[in-house]
Amino acid sequence: MLAYIARRLLYAIPILIGVNLITFALFFIVNTPDDMARMQLGVKRVTPEAIEKWKTERGYDKPLFVNGKASGAAMLTDTIFFTKSARMFVGDFGRAEDGRDITREIALRMGPSLAIALPTFVLGLFVTVSFALLLAFFRATYLDFWGVVLCVAMMSISGLFYIIGGQYLISKLWRLVPISGYAAGLDAWKFLILPVAIGVISGIGSSTRWYRTIFLEEIGKDYVRTARAKGLSEITVLFRHVLRNALIPILTGVVVVIPLLFMGSLLTESFFGIPGLGSYTIDAINAQDFAVVRAMVFIGSVLYILGLILTDISYTVVDPRIRFDR
Amino acid sequence: MTFMDVLPVLLWSDVLVWLLVLAGLVLGALSWRNLPLRAAWRRVGRSRPGMASATVLVVFVLIGLLDSLHYRPRLENRDPGQPVAYAIEVLSVLDAMASPLRTRNEKTYSGPLATRAYAKESVEVREADGRVSTTRDFPRLKFGGAHLGEAEEKRDADVLQRVLAAEALALAVLGIASLGSACLLARRQGVLARQAWNRLWKGETEFAWNAVLLTLGFLLLVWLPVLALCVDYHVFGTDKVGQDVFYQILKSVRTALVIGLVTTLVTLPVAIMLGILAGYFRGWVDDVIQYLYTTLSSIPGVLLIAAAVLMMQVIIDTHPQWFATAAERADLRLLSLCFILGLTSWTGLCRLLRGETLKLRELEYIQAAQAFGVADLRILLRHILPNLMHIVIIALVMDFSGLVLAEAVLSYIGIGVDPTMISFGTMINNARMELAREPMVWWSLISAFAFMFALVLAANLLADAMRDAFDPRLAGAS
């Protein structure tokens, strides 16, 4: 098992190098170091010398991938790509272009992001699983039919509408919670209710439909019939057998997103003024802060790969027959 | 306007749209010959929600197709003898048909069916004695309800009359259509028209005629009044610069369709090829392809899209000579958005196809074919590919709604379609502040959301019906 995880982690390295190559290539076509310098130094009264100085100071005066002037290994190491990306592998993201330490900033913003993402995730899972279980219970009745139609309708509504409409109704018309903002600690709850509720509701449609099919598939299996033939009540069958067995595909399916919860949500965070990682990313894209963008891409990729490994592990945990020893 | 008066313009997205139509027809014909697929299509035809939503989608597609025939109108020659020149504005057949909607611009906001502007303005009134005085009033619209002249109070009666007339027409058309289809059915099945009529409405037909007719009736009842009114009113109001919201909705349809369909189309070949190769050959080919899609899918989607969209924009900006008109620029940006969205979405399909191929190649008849020394390419084309078609079809319809919704979000963030291109996303983006206005301007936002909802809902329902029909696992279960 450990050997397997170690191998998977090693396999992550070429993937991360690939990710970095793509990010650098894309970003440098869009944003030459000159552009970055101008962006950071402002528009008014900027001299070409100031730009050169800025580039040299940050190491952006080197070639991107291959240094033709250097010899030997330095041809590849004395480049923007190598100097900027090698350090990320040891967890040093350096500084944002405005001079602030990125690792610190990420640590600061992780809290608010998780404060939104975690309750949304847990509550959403709970609500959708319950809802799907209900639909499965009432399968082949008009309740099930209209429940599915409701789900399809809900998933056809744009996420923007949920946010805009929710803010308008709950905060503006009914004045029940602050319309946006964030506070640390216990004060946070009143800011979290609305985004979490919107997050849960906008996810109900697609997840419920998916879980319902999983439940129905499980209900169709032989052991469920046997259990029912033994005279167990429908409720007992559903909770004891169907729910427990269907949770395996559901949980293994959602494990992959758990690490990504750290990244926060771009839309929710900027609409509700939550100082998390999602709004950090948006700000960085708008400010063309390459240091932050590449750090976020890197972290996102690491978390995704972590999610894949976790999924594999969760398979072995829930189903001991699966082994990765080969 | 004669044909000579225009210069036809073939935008790249038009080419792809018409190719898509062609491909759809060819694919339909091919799959009709394949027995399991034909059975699946039959099952789709039986599904009432599926057929109802297909009817709705056909209307959207027709609008989109009309909007995919482009031309440049000829400039008016005031002096005879001047050479022929064409405007740089690119119009479509839909624009020509909807030219009253397109050209009748008010100054700024006006509500649905309004005859007066939405906000008071200082109006200069010249008194009888020649003095000029200013009063504040809601100014009369230039076009909205202009046919009423001074008699603005007659608006309600006029609207009601038009709606009633349109509804009557709708019912009449519906009646004729149902009679027609009943007769058709009667001829086919060799029964009496009355029997056919009963079967039709009781849903005892092979094809879900009742759903189609009901949806058609519903569409007629909704659309005909709108069409009857839009000639002289702004049915859904006007936006900030006085453009008709209904016109913008019509234009948005094509953008949504292109994003939803072309994206999958352009990435299908890559996904199919790589998926099959990885699953069939395994070994290092599999490793390379897996590496490729793991790398791509591990980059956070929005960031990848943002970077790629910005990059495309740089390329477009540095080559202004490529484009004769603004429409061509916007079109290339739309297409590049399709490619970029495809870049992030092909990995899922590729993984599915790889898994399915892995299973297929272990089947006995393929093992046997390999043992007999049949060329790999032949095996792939003859045995593997046809057995994957159902996955491809399901992926195509399942992705559609997600892509339409994604476009809105991306345009909202500012990395979507060209800002000059009308789409649901840009409409919502432009209207983002309107809810906060005092008094509130709600019509563009609500109309955009409502039509997007209708499109996506129809697509989702059809996708459901098709998945149920094509997925053999589910088909066996039910």
Added chain:
Amino acid sequence: MLGFRAAILLPLLLLAACGNEQNDPYPARERGQNILYSAFTERPKHLDPARSYAEDESVFTAQIYEPPLQYHYLKRPYVLVPGAAAEVPEPAYFDAAGTPLPADAPQGTIAHSVYEIRIRPGIRYQPHPAFAVDGEGRPVYTDLEPSKLAGIETLGDFARTGTRELTADDYIYQIKRLAHPRLHSPIYGTMAAHIVGLKELGETLQREIGKLPDGAWIDLDRYPLEGVERVDRHTYRIKLIGKYPQFRYWLAMPFFAPVPREADRFYSQPGMAEKNLTLDWYPVGTGPFMLVENNPNSRMVLARNPNFHGETYPCEGEEGDRAAGLLADCGKPLPLIDKAVFTREKESVPYWNKFLQGYYDASGISSDSFDQAVRFDVGGGVQISEEMQAKGIRLLTRVRASTFYMGFNFLDPVVGGRDGVSEARARKLRQALSIAIDQEEFISIFLNGRGIAAMNPLPPGIFGHAEGEAGINPVVYDWKDGKAERKPIAVAKKLLAEAGWPNGRDARTGEPLVLNLDTTSGGMGDKSTLDWLTRQFAKLDIQLVVRSTDFNRFQEKIRKGAVQIYFFGWNADYPDPENFFFLLAGPEGKVASGGENSSNYVNPEYDRLFVEMKDMDNTPQRAEIINRMNRILQEDAPWVFGFHSKSYTLAHAWLHNRKPNDVANNILKYQRIDVAERARLRHEWNAPVVWPLVLIGAVLASVAVPAVLAYRRRERGTARNWR
């Protein structure tokens, strides 16, 4: 279903547990305090006075730092008054030999001008750990081991603070910091051309810094600056090259505020920068406020500086200020509030709604987001809706010291008159477009009337601006019935025909005239603006191609002169006509010399007048020259003069002493809040509406009933009902 109901009921229970205003975004303990609430949209990048130049940064820096001079809060046009200085300095002039010259000496003879600035004694810094000293007067926090920083995360974690008196050396230290190569001060280039020796200092420091390790501290006191001289503890002199009357305006900006050497040294200790403990993040000043909480992602808090030297509310103002109640606090000690809380609002809808709910006392200074939200009177009057008036909200407007324009690139053959298109033709084309583009309509649609159409580059309030008939642009307007009226479109069409494009077609070849406009997406680049513009060009049958692009690409095109028509705006650095006219001066050409003249416009006569005008004092002769320059510009039409936008503030009834001001930013100290009134109105406006929650609960319950019934039926039924 259980989860559903819990999700609905939970907030309901929480609601019942608390007081009335459920939507109060601030902690309950802040209620009833003398705190001003406002918002910021962009996170400030720099708070270091040598680096900060953006307006959203000066919202903070201007309250913390005290430059020698400031603008009078109420008087208009803007008047400089002493800030930390004892009086506004008068320059002394010297010729090349160093002999003093009289104040009215001709410009050519002046080699140097010297400003002697006297600081008021007894001014003390805000409490700060950099000043903390032990019993023997030695600083506590110098040469800190990185290990000692272990428990320290913010500035507040240092146990001890101290203060000291402000001296002239602190001002000198900051002027030297402008040349610091690591700081990239945005005005270094400009100031190096004016302050004697600053350029040399910059070069020396650049050399020295190469020898030092990264981030090491340079003691600027060891490097002399020729042009700045310490006279005594409270006096220093700045020596400038030639005559530069605008220099006084610079002395009112945070660039010339004092920075104590201790603070610079304190922050440069190893380990500080990693914790964001920098001058850029935690400013140290002598002003009325100090930054006590710095979280640019969500919240910035300024609190009253306990060591503030004291200043009183002004007793004079312009006409109408007394009636507006702006002089009621005359003579009271400043600041009038204890704290100011700034919350970050990125999206405009929440920002606007919170303002309406009473949780922001006034709109921010650069709150473009409110543009759309407020329904201003289209006729140009300043009025707000009845609902808002009923709430007691006031709208205050003032034309900003800024101008927006659509520029023509003179390097382009068609609009610039080159390569076969004669200058006269191009000029007529530009004039025709100036008439056709209806700025008044633009202002009414897109700015909600918050602006005035520009006649020339100068906005009102700047010396040389003329009102009435004398001030109109005769190329574009006629004076009729006592007001300026845009010439009819027929005039523009005639001009276009004379230019050789009758009805938008080339008279010889018949080719249609196609013009390209470059903009940045967002702002000017959004769809509705572009649609409108296309319609303006279509009035002349000219076809407009809009290329909207991102900001960097736009800048690059401008730099290379690869645009034809472009949109730009300019916010003045200081209220002087020179700061507007230099945007069209030939030597400032963007392509030729990287200056600010993006149109690359060159007119020798204009340039001659500009040189003559720029260093003059505000005399009638200067006004006359300005008039001639304006006539040249109106005739040549290098810009389609757009509009001067109005800055505006929306303020609630409980906020007093607010007066729009776009040149000075240190306005926080003048604001007063009626806390009791605010509490009352907030309470009145924010009663929660609970019935929808009850309704939703009822609907869910009613859905549950058939579900339960169906469940019962199933339980009673036999197993064969199940598949």
